[in-house]
Amino acid sequence: xxxxxxxxxxxxxxxxxxxxxxxxxxxxxxxxxxxxxxxxxxxxxxxxxxxxxxxxxxxxxxxxxxxxxxxxxxxxxxxxxxxxxxxxxxxxxxxxxxxxxxxxxxxxxxxxxxxxxxxxxxxxxxxxxxxxxxxxxxxxxxxxxxxxxxxxxxxxxxxxxxxxxxxxxxxxxxxxxxxxxxxxxxxxxxxxxxxxxxxxxxxxxxxxxxxxxxxxxxxxxxxxxxxxxxxxxxxxxxxxxxxxxxxxxxxxxxxxxxxxxxxxxxxxxxxxxxxxxxxxxxxxxxxxxxxxxxxxxxxxxxxxxxxxxxxxxxxxxxxxxxxxxxxxxxxxxxxxxxxxxxxxxxxxxxxxxxxxxxxxxxxxxxxxxxxxxxxxx
Numbered sequence: 001x002x003x004x005x006x007x008x009x010x011x012x013x014x015x016x017x018x019x020x021x022x023x024x025x026x027x028x029x030x031x032x033x034x035x036x037x038x039x040x041x042x043x044x045x046x047x048x049x050x051x052x053x054x055x056x057x058x059x060x061x062x063x064x065x066x067x068x069x070x071x072x073x074x075x076x077x078x079x080x081x082x083x084x085x086x087x088x089x090x091x092x093x094x095x096x097x098x099x100x101x102x103x104x105x106x107x108x109x110x111x112x113x114x115x116x117x118x119x120x121x122x123x124x125x126x127x128x129x130x131x132x133x134x135x136x137x138x139x140x141x142x143x144x145x146x147x148x149x150x151x152x153x154x155x156x157x158x159x160x161x162x163x164x165x166x167x168x169x170x171x172x173x174x175x176x177x178x179x180x181x182x183x184x185x186x187x188x189x190x191x192x193x194x195x196x197x198x199x200x201x202x203x204x205x206x207x208x209x210x211x212x213x214x215x216x217x218x219x220x221x222x223x224x225x226x227x228x229x230x231x232x233x234x235x236x237x238x239x240x241x242x243x244x245x246x247x248x249x250x251x252x253x254x255x256x257x258x259x260x261x262x263x264x265x266x267x268x269x270x271x272x273x274x275x276x277x278x279x280x281x282x283x284x285x286x287x288x289x290x291x292x293x294x295x296x297x298x299x300x301x302x303x304x305x306x307x308x309x310x311x312x313x314x315x316x317x318x319x320x321x322x323x324x325x326x327x328x329x330x331x332x333x334x335x336x337x338x339x340x341x342x343x344x345x346x347x348x349x350x351x352x353x354x355x356x357x358x359x360x361x362x363x364x365x366x367x368x369x370x371x372x373x374x375x376x377x
């Protein structure tokens with residue numbers, strides 16, 4: 001696989017509200033049923049945009065119907081998994097769009113401006129914070145979204161709103177932030193749909209985490225149950241919704257590029273955000289996974305694999321994106337999100353990179369998206 005160079009281009013400003021239009025997630029586009037480039041802003045309140053004219057000119061991005069298109073439920077019961085969902089992984093088939101979400105639950109919550117379910121910080125900044133991977137769907141091109149009914153098999157924490165279910169906070173009661181976070185876009189290989197998620201795993205009796213990413217897949221994108229994860233035995237294992245995954249549970253997704261001893265309050269994400277954007281590079285016939293590592297300066301990185309069914313990302317190693325064309329470390333630290341795609345891809349979900357360049361978009365501290373290009377040298 002050839003190297004990449006990044007060339008920043010434009011900064012696309014967005015307004016910022018107390019609980020309104022924040023840029024707090026990657027921009028993963030799809031084409032709606034009419035072929036119009038579309039995306040929804042990643043947050044628990046999401047706005048759908050059409051990009052009719054030019055990805056490099058934010059003034060041409062149009063808020064569809066001038067409204068908000070996703071209002072996350074605000075239920076502060078942990079096992080309901082309906083507190084705050086960020087839609088991060090839309091995947092379209094015609095006008096039907098399915099998405100994976102980043103879900104946040106705070107064991108100690110507060111109400112801000114009449115809106116419940118925020119982290120109270122009563123036990124320290126961003127503590128008692130549990131993350132899960134949720135599931136949503138839209139039947140009208142992302143204009144409105146629904147979450148599954150609870151269906152928790154009679155046990156509160158085994159909710160089918162989740163694709164991966166984190167250990168409940170009460171099991172270890174450690175004041176930190178853990179679980180499954182920040183799903184990538186979804187892609188299809190063979191009969192399966194794949195996505196990647198950040199893992200912050202508590203191995204037990206410590207505030208320090210194992211950090212890296214996991215790979216999940218399903219053959220039925222129309223359900224939150226039946227998903228599989230790649231485990232440490234290099235086998236695909238079906239999620240058991242009568243239990244949970246991670247931490248000290250029997251079901252353990254493999255943590256790729258695992259780094260132990262991670263402290264989220266004093267360190268950037270170590271390798272957890274390496275898996276933010278997955279695309280198939282047609283010229284080299286490889287899957288390329290883009291993201292961020294906090295282990296090296298200028299942390300924008302990528303790794304490759306010939307296939308997803310038997311992923312070889314670790315064996316092929318992590319490679320850094322050259323910033324020779326511009327850019328700075330603070331564009332890629334752990335509070336930023338990275339999306340890479342080829343606007344010329346004809347796939348409805350921009351699955352392929354067709355040539356020697358692609359668009360890179362980063363989210364900048366809730367204020368704006370910044371857009372540039374990646375050149376494949």
